[in-house]
Amino acid sequence: MHPKCSACGAPLLRTHRFCPNCGAPVGPPATPGELPVASGGPALQVSPEVGLQEDRRLVSVLFADLSGSTPLGERLDPEDLRRILGAFFAALVRPIHRYEGTVEKYIGDAVMAVFGAPVSHEDDAERAVRAAVDMQSALALLNDWLEREHGRRLALRIGISSGEVVSGLLAGEVQSAYTVVGDTVNTAQRLETIATPGDIVVGSTTFRLAGRAFEFEPLGALMLKGKAQTVEAYRVVRSKDESVALESTPLVGRSAELALLRRALAGAVLGRGRALTIAGEAGVGKSRLIAEFTRGLGAGVERWSARGRSYDRQTSYAVLASLLRSAFGIRQADEEPVARAGIEARVRELGLNIDVATVRLLLDVLGYASADFDPQASRRVLVEVARNLVRRQVALGPLLIVAEDLHWMDSSSQAALQDLIPELASAPCLFVATGRSEWEPPWASQRVELSTLDEAESRQMIGRSLGGDVEPSLLETMLLKSGGNAFFIEQLAHSLQETGAIAQEGGIWVGRRSLALVVPDSVQEVLGARIDSLGTGAARVVRAAAVVGRTFWERVLERIVPSPTLKADLDHLIEQGFLERRGIDPEVTHAFRHALIQEVAYLKQLHSHRRGLHVLVADAIKDLFAERADEYIDIIAYHYARGDDDAKASAALLRAGQRAQRLYAIDEALAYFRDALERSARDQAAIARACEGIGD
Ligand SMILES: Nc1ncnc2c1ncn2[C@@H]1O[C@H](COP(=O)(O)OP(=O)(O)OP(=O)(O)O)[C@@H](O)[C@H]1O
Ligand SMILES: [Mg+2]
Structure with a gap:
């Protein structure tokens, strides 16, 4: 039996992504049980393996409010209205899931979604805006149908705000629900209220975080209801595609790598084609290196580019589609007729023979039409088209293909490129791929490891x-x-x-x-995602280690996270580039590779957890190094001072003050005594000793 469109009931083919009758996006049919009309109620679904530990995290919150259902309700039977709204909401929620956001709740005709909880991605702000753009497109299609059928349109206003929230299980009256709490949530809702129907309005942090992926129009500093201060707001104009920020710092170093790329290209021009792989950690400068390299190229080399995206790993042919788009000179924002014209022009230029069905398949892969192709056959056709394009192009002159971020490549593109790349060795073609350090291309290539700046x-x-x-x-x-x-x-x-x-x-x-x-928000996004991608054991170790300090002794860590897997977890963290081993004599010591990783791991924890851990750290140091307690009293006092045990804090601060006094470090001594006084609560003896210290 054919599935049916959830909006108009027309029969659908398995491959349809939009209903050919009403244009509604196709998804699972909305049955009454699924209608998202409940208000409040826990809706966030979390897989059991994700730890739901409470923490602080940077998220992007999206509020979307559908208006216009009241006048519609006056003309429709409530049952029909419910069915239609159900279909609308199903279509609106699909982009949220597509970009791995989580629907937190429905409030009347509004939906609230969170990107970055319970698991962060390094690009949650961009994902939220992409989802919002797709929601507006989905609504436009549904509205065309609604207008034809019922003479009405619904309007959607979307607000997005990024910032820190506390996330975790919140105990409710009936059951606990995973939720996020913070001012960011209110701001997102307020921004939604000022958006014009059809628009997406974001706050300044979202604007900064998603700035490479979208163009925005500044709306100025606005006074929002319930907010004491004005909020900078921006309207999303359109998507753009920049792998490196334009206003970058002048280039530093990288001359050896640039020379290598230039040599490889010179070889390729002479017919010694090859594949290169530039690998390195996030932010090390892979895209910048490529940008510098291609900027200096003359007009004689044809350039095509492709790109993997974190949210497209499961999308068939996503990377190949971006390569084809570039080969055909089509931009992401182009409408279908422009894309079709681009394909046809290129095909003519290269003297290729492509039939109508293949053009339809190409448009399908580029995300336009919806054709009914057998996946096996379509793969053959696509690889054939790509191969022919490359063959014709290299017959005309040298070709440089740059494929970025292939650690996010989907498996069908991988299979296609695996077929294609070996052939390039005998052609005037240089294929440069970039990827994160852990990525290995499945084809033969020369690997260039891009290290951090010295x-x-x-x-x-x-x-x-x-x-x-x-x-x-x-x-x-x-x-x-x-x-x-x-x-x-x-x-x-x-x-x-x-x-x-x-x-x-x-x-x-x-x-x-x-x-x-x-810690800059952008860095928090990247590093927060890396910490969230760790297994539970390693994540626990990294959190505890962050409280101990940038450099820490393994024995102290053993005390505060006693676990049989500690050594394996530490090895894993070293392998993943979070930590490095510093020394084994006299103590096994580790350090965070960048202080920013330590700081993000520290900031992600609830203040109350951190305070508890600081006391454990101080206890451990006091105990393990009892014979050197005086020497370590500054460290011990530092941790107790940040802990939640007043008695221990005031005693340690006093001792640290007395030591500083003995060493004639008068300012330090005074500061310690003052802190000790503050933490002495009602302990008369401690107060007296602190006052005595200050008096001396
Ligand atoms: N050698 C350099 N000199 C000056 N600026 C640099 C250099 N390398 C990188 N940058 C700047 O640092 C930022 C991050 O670099 P880039 O985007 O190239 O990193 P990446 O390795 O591509 O990261 P990702 O894996 O996240 O894509 C950019 O704004 C870039 O312009
Ligand atoms: Mg990059």
């Missing part, structure tokens, strides 16, 4: 991203935080400038307050 390069880049001289201690802090990662350096520089944490004094950049725990 210390001299990092210093240079810090100077260039701030634009001016930098005071040595600020420079050291920034070096330590960023660990030579270009993206971290750049983002850190921007956010320190923006927040006023640093300022120029006499032409030199200086720190104005402590830079500890200052």
Whole structure:
């Protein structure tokens, strides 16, 4: 039996993505039981293997409000209205799931979704905006049908806000529900209320985080209901495609890699085609290297590009489609007639023979029409088309293909490229792939491992991203935080400038307050996702280690996370690039590779958890190094001071104060005594000792 359209009931083919009758997106039929009309109620579905530990995290919250159902209700039987609204909501929710967001709840005719909880992706803000754009497109299609049938249209307003929330299981009266709590949620809802129907309005953090993927129109600083301060708002205009930010820092280093790429291209031009792989961690500079390389190329080399996307790993032929799009000169935003014309023009130019069915298949892969193709046969045809395109192109002159972010490649594109690439060796073609360190291409290629910037390069880049001289201690802090990662350096520089944490004094950049725990949102997105991708054991270890410090002793960690898998978890974290082994004598010591990883792992924890862990750390150090307790009293006092045990904190702070006094470090001693006094609560003896210290 054929499935039926959930909006108009017309019969559908298995391959239909949109109903040929009413244009409604096709999905599982909305049965009354599924109608998303409940308000409140827990809706967030979480797989059991995802730990639901409460934590703080950066998320993007989306609020979408469907209006116009009241006048529609006046003309329709309630049963029909319910069926239609059910179909509308089903269509609106599909993009949320497509980009791995979670529907948190329905409130009347509005839906709230969260991107980044319970699991973060490194691009949750972009995903939220993509989902919103697709929701508006889905609504437009459904509206055309609704207008034809019932002479009405519904309007959708969407607001998106990104920021920190607390997520976890919230105990309710009937049952617990996983939810997110924070001002970001209210802001998203407020932004939705100011959006014009059909629009998507986002706040400033979403704007910054999704800035490479979309064009925005600034709406200015707006006063939102219930908010004391104005909020910068932006309207989403259209999607764009930039793998590297335009206003980048002047290039630092990478001359050897650029020379290698140029040599490889020169070889390819002479007919010695080959495949290269540029691998490296997120933000190390792969896209920038490619951008610098291609910028310098003359007009004699034809260039095609392709790209993997984190949310397209399960989409068949996504990478191949992006390659074909580039070969045909079609842009993502082009309408179908433009795309069809592009294909036909290119085919003529290259003297290819492509029949009507193949053009339909191509349009289908590019996301336009919906054709009914047998998957096996379509793969053969696509690979054939791609191969013929490449063959004809290289017969005309040299070709450079750059395929970025292939660690996110879908399996059907992988199979297609695996067939295609070996053939290029005898052609004037250079195929350059980029991917994260853990990615291995399934074809033969020369691998270039792109390492983080060395210390001299990092210093240079810090100077260039701030634009001016930098005071040595600020420079050291920034070096330590960023660990030579270009993206971290750049983002850190921007956010320190923006927040006023640093300022120029006499032409030199200086720190104005402590830079500890200052983490740019963009970095938090990337690193939060990496931490969430760890297994439960390693995630627990990384959280505890973050409380101990950037450098930590293994024995201390053993005390606070006693676990038979600790050693294996540490090895895994070293392998994954979170930690590095520092030494084994006299103590086995590890360190976080960048302080930013430690800071994100620390910031992700609830304050209450952190306070508990700090006490455990101080207890462990006191106990393990009892004979050196005086030497370590500063560290012990540091942890107790951040812990939730007042008695232990005041005693340790007093001792630290007395030690500082003995060493004539008067300012430190005073600070310790003051802190001790603050933590002494009603302990008269402790208060007396602290006052005595201050008096001395
Ligand atoms: N050598 C460099 N000199 C100056 N700026 C750089 C350098 N390398 C990278 N950058 C800048 O750092 C940022 C991150 O680099 P890039 O986007 O190339 O990283 P990536 O390795 O492609 O990361 P991802 O794996 O996330 O795609 C960019 O804004 C880029 O312009
Ligand atoms: Mg990149």
